[in-house]
Amino acid sequence: MYILFALSVLWACKGGQPKNAVQVDQLPSIFPDYIGVTVPAGIAPLCFNFQDTGIDCLYVSIRGTNGGQLEASGDWADLDEDAWQQLTQQNVGADLTVSVYTKKDGQWTQWNDFPIHVSPYALDDYGLTYRRIPPGYEVGGNIGLYERDLHSFRERALVTEFDLPGRCFNCHTPNRANPNRLTLQIRGEGGGTMVQKDGQQRWLNTKTDSTKAAGSYAYWHPAGRYCAYAVNAVHQSFFTGPDDRIEAWHNFSDVIVLDTETDQLLLSPLLLTDDLEIFPAFSPDGRWLYYSTSKPCRVPAEYEKVKCSICRIAFDAESGRFGEQADTLVNADSTGTSATQVRPSYDGRWLMYTVSGRSNFPVFQRDADLWLMDLATGESRPLDEVNSGHVDSFHNWSSNSRWFVFTSKRTDGMYAQLFLSSIDDQGRCTKPFLLPQRNPRKYYDELFDSYNVPDFTSQPVEFNVSEAQRQVNSGERQQVRIKE
Numbered sequence: 464m465y466i467l468f469a470l471s472v473l474w475a476c477k478g479g480q481p482k483n484a485v486q487v488d489q490l491p492s493i494f495p496d497y498i499g500v501t502v503p504a505g506i507a508p509l510c511f512n513f514q515d516t517g518i519d520c521l522y523v524s525i526r527g528t529n530g531g532q533l534e535a536s537g538d539w540a541d542l543d544e545d546a547w548q549q550l551t552q553q554n555v556g557a558d559l560t561v562s563v564y565t566k567k568d569g570q571w572t573q574w575n576d577f578p579i580h581v582s583p584y585a586l587d588d589y590g591l592t593y594r595r596i597p598p599g600y601e602v603g604g605n606i607g608l609y610e611r612d613l614h615s616f617r618e619r620a621l622v623t624e625f626d627l628p629g630r631c632f633n634c635h636t637p638n639r640a641n642p643n644r645l646t647l648q649i650r651g652e653g654g655g656t657m658v659q660k661d662g663q664q665r666w667l668n669t670k671t672d673s674t675k676a677a678g679s680y681a682y683w684h685p686a687g688r689y690c691a692y693a694v695n696a697v698h699q700s701f702f703t704g705p706d707d708r709i710e711a712w713h714n715f716s717d718v719i720v721l722d723t724e725t726d727q728l729l730l731s732p733l734l735l736t737d738d739l740e741i742f743p744a745f746s747p748d749g750r751w752l753y754y755s756t757s758k759p760c761r762v763p764a765e766y767e768k769v770k771c772s773i774c775r776i777a778f779d780a781e782s783g784r785f786g787e788q789a790d791t792l793v794n795a796d797s798t799g800t801s802a803t804q805v806r807p808s809y810d811g812r813w814l815m816y817t818v819s820g821r822s823n824f825p826v827f828q829r830d831a832d833l834w835l836m837d838l839a840t841g842e843s844r845p846l847d848e849v850n851s852g853h854v855d856s857f858h859n860w861s862s863n864s865r866w867f868v869f870t871s872k873r874t875d876g877m878y879a880q881l882f883l884s885s886i887d888d889q890g891r892c893t894k895p896f897l898l899p900q901r902n903p904r905k906y907y908d909e910l911f912d913s914y915n916v917p918d919f920t921s922q923p924v925e926f927n928v929s930e931a932q933r934q935v936n937s938g939e940r941q942q943v944r945i946k947e
């Protein structure tokens with residue numbers, strides 16, 4: 464019976480564009496919402512499902528302003544990868560017009576056409592790296608670091624809990640999308656900091672008698688010699704009411720810089736205060752180190768008082784020395800909000816950061832939004848064209864600074880998923896689109912993971928998981944020391 468039904472549906476979807484369709488003055492309800500989005504040429508096909516699961520068939524025709532056409536029919540818009548790539552390349556800077564027909568109870572319906580814009584800005588990076596983790600709030604668990612080819616649907620695991628059982632690994636960070644410089648951190652027992660250069664792994668103990676913890680929340684200096692880390696410990700508390708689930712917080716945090724050539728830590732008293740310094744990021748020219756800072760509070764009791772400012776301190780790569788004062792760019796006392804996760808664009812034009820009502824860990828704050836500062840004027844604004852009514856955070860720039868990726872819980876309020884958007888010379892951003900999947904509704908409905916710490920990668924990551932297993936399980940760590 465099932466086979467006969469499947470064959471009848473397939474037969475009903477054959478024959479090209481439907482005839483005698485009833486036109487309705489309404490846009491189709493599709494998942495993901497790709498209506499009016501802007502995409503780079505060469506991105507993986509924007510396959511989509513119709514929201515009404517009761518339809519018998521879906522037919523889609525996509526035509527380019529500069530020519531070319533693509534058709535698909537079946538249970539969902541399963542777009543041919545090669546044809547889509549050719550169509551988007553042919554229409555760089557132009558529009559694609561999408562026509563959608565659905566068949567239900569023997570009758571075809573034609574919905575209003577909608578556009579997809581093909582950006583004039585290229586996305587030359589190979590793919591994305593990210594961590595996938597079930598939102599179970601335990602240490603370790605079924606987590607993994609993954610790499611996704613942006614131009615296809617290919618995903619591969621770099622390292623998972625299967626490879627390193629019981630370990631919590633995070634904070635994987637390439638240097639400006641270049642994975643030839645890569646660092647990641649394993650927390651807890653048997654933990655350590657990996658610094659990888661040109662495929663060669665070294666596992667370090669970045670905790671010393673003069674620092675409070677090992678390094679995390681990393682960011683590379685553009686020259687690739689230095690890497691900044693926050694040293695802290697993450698804690699979590701749970702709410703009993705229905706509105707909020709969890710509050711994650713740090714009761715201490717400092718910022719350090721590791722010289723990866725000498726295994727020495729570079730310290731500044733301005734980054735080791737009783738305040739909490741967190742989320743470091745070097746400027747594209749390497750002359751400044753941005754970070755967030757908040758006054759100490761009695762957390763978790765005073766969790767609502769945690770408000771972070773954005774500061775910067777000068778850094779001289781020649782001498783490995785810091786400036787003697789810190790500048791405040793966003794003042795929490797003035798804004799009454801918390802600004803974290805600073806990420807400067809690699810062309811030096813913009814500073815993107817996350818704003819929430821409180822917290823130095825915004826991923827669990829429902830009001831967390833992305834903000835953009837124009838570094839030429841110092842003016843900031845919320846990215847209203849990008850933000851949603853749920854958590855928007857964990858953002859990073861493409862290597863050409865024309866695209867950015869971020870996580871958002873806008874789909875269901877629970878799971879963080881990856882969205883991409885582009886930015887023009889005036890700082891205007893396009894409507895974000897969900898990371899494409901071959902059958903998106905099936906994929907996202909069956910994936911019980913959240914995405915976090917996404918970043919672009921200019922080429923496939925070279926990572927020897929067997930070597931990581933050997934070094935992690937051996938417990939061998941190179942001890943760093945403080946530079947005098």
